[in-house]
Amino acid sequence: MKNYNKLVDIQVDLADGKLSCVSLVQSYLANIQQNQDLNAFLEVFADEALARAAELDRKSGAKGKLYGLVIAIKDNICYQGHKVSASSKMLENFESLYSSTAVERLLAEDAIIIGRLNCDEFAMGGSNENSAYGPVLNQRDKTRVSGGSSGGSAVAVQANLCQASLGSDTGGSIRQPASFCGVVGMKPTYGRVSRHGLIAFGSSFDQIGPFAKSVEDAQLILEVINGQDEYDATAIQNRVASFESKEQRKYCIAYFQDIIDSPGLNAEVRDAFLHLIERLRALGHQVVPKTFPYLDYVVPAYYVLTTAEASSNLSRYDGVHYGYRSPSAKNMDQVYKQSRTEGFGTEVKNRIMLGTFVLSAGYYDAYYSKAQKVRRILSEAVNEVYDSCDFILSPTTPSTAFKLGSKTSDPIEMYLEDIYTVLANLVGNPAISLPLYESKEGLPVGMQLMTKNQHEADLFALSKELMTE
């Protein structure tokens, strides 16, 4: 089967009878079969996807917007009657009783869900090496990581195991693996997509978003899944039917000089970034350096706040109502402690401990409250940039995909991978990673555009310009 960049081309071939939904699903299933070593899928809904495809092939009359879209979902997004484990032993056999709002909206527009995708346990990690079901391999170089936490979501699209996927992004978990795998990955504005049915990590950070081969497909998926939801009071209250811009504008794009000067930035990534700045100027956009004195504080603020939220969100896994219960527990306290101790992996426990610390009596003001204040300062500083500019441009990550096992011994080294991506989550902004460059070794290098809250239309417009030129 040919590798379609855009769903619209699939839809044209479906309408012309060159393709059927069944043949599409069959080719993806064959690709999945051939690429099992990548470990992208935790479960393939083969029979069900084929049955739905056959049903869609028989459907007469108007077709949904996502007709012909074969999509897979990160294993922290609930789909009624299907397992969802957050790549954790804790939820190994957990079956969701309801579907997330995002999944319901995909299905309502005739998408076909082909399976659930590996990720870091409870979405905590930047390399997919924290999954209880093993790491996901980068198809470009199988000795390297996929990135994370939505590693399976990125590799599934990279390896054409499906046309698109959903991931979640708490601090870069969509954009960083998209960058490492050479696909488009987009985090919408906080609240743009309902979090109902997304297994919670950091509730004031989490956002569901699309992975795709083209900006057009990412945009289309967001048009389908966004909007208010009576099950999520934090969802933005107006549904946006179209993120298409009416006119092509010349934008003002800011970048932080500190990023270019940083010794942590890989030389090839720096060169690519400088090239992009020149290219934007050649396209008639204005690109201006800005000082942003807070870069060193984004990762610390992020880890205080998200671990605090995680320690609270993950307190629900108590071994009682659902999930893993330790077979050796003899009393209630042991049910809680042993189930959690045996059910959670190391990184999840690290973060629960840190989160519990920053929320505990005597440390709350010094750490948690302090980080919330820094969050406001960051938000105001970013908004100041937007007073004169439309976008903030940076590389998505300081380096290309690293070797499996190379950063697992030092959590902090792994945390610093998030330095360019966490800012968008701290301030709620939409951001996208675009696969614009490659290193000499042939590894993908992603570039990130971030913009004002609810300005996704501009983000898609400039992204499309950059991807097509």
Add this chain to the structure above:
Amino acid sequence: MKIDRSLINKLAELSKLEFNEEDAAEIQKNLGNILDLVEKLNEVDTEGVEPLIYMNENVDVFREDKVKQVISKEEGLKNAPDKDSDYIKVPKVISK
């Protein structure tokens, strides 16, 4: 700040987690390192700054408070690790 073993024990109790000697030493080290990183936040002057708590501009969006049967009892029990036909079972809480 200095993280000692008694603090690790206290946090483990609050978190309902258990660590053997080796894991406790590892988490003590990790927590110490991450707190060194986090303490950089003290360089930022936050005097008079209000904490940023809510990320969305729309506050107090409620749905109508109506009782709805969303799941059945069977569904509610479906994922329980130990149950009978009506209840989730746990080890005995009160001893005679």
